[in-house]
Amino acid sequence: QLQLQESGPGLVKPSETLSLTCTVSGGSISSSSYYWGWIRQPPGKGLEWIGSIYYSGSTYYNPSLKSRVTISVDTSKNQFSLKLSSVTAADTAVYYCAGEDGGWEAFDIWGQGTMVTVSS
């Protein structure tokens, strides 16, 4: 059974780059059945899709964040990563990694989430 775990700094300074990694266990990240995505949730607010990556490397980004986002995959480590540049306080949120079934296009596997605060 696939499981996901986010890791990375909980505090990032304004204007710097937020970097998170999601480790996939219980299966291969190279599965052709899944897209791997990042979703965030500011405190007290709703969910926002940040972007997704296919194991082949194809990426899809939220147009509102596209200029600042990079998602990459490391198949040798069974991990995928998020980089969000030039962060501000508005990027403070719980960040979730998730696995999306490519056939049904539903996020059926979620990490527990990690809180990232942008503050000096």
Place this chain on the structure above:
Amino acid sequence: SSELTQDPAVSVALGQTVRITCQGDSLRSYYASWYQQKPGQAPVLVIYGKNNRPSGIPDRFSGSSSGNTASLTITGAQAEDEADYYCNSRDSSGNHLKVFGTGTKVTVL
């Protein structure tokens, strides 16, 4: 990009039926998936595709769609169904861009 709009909050008496709706242009072409989120927890998929439930999701949860509106129905709501619910689908611009609905807080009275 497109938007998916949900009512901010609905309430339902214990054991009664509640329908949560999600409206957006992309729903004319793509199915919505639905997620339940309880405080302090990650979202959980409850409905996907035309009307499919993952293993472990009670059959009181069902989904439907008509035109630009997708619906999640809870038939015989239980206290443990009190949560936030979000729909998700493709952006109408295509190319595997995704968008979440604005979310609905369900209160079980």
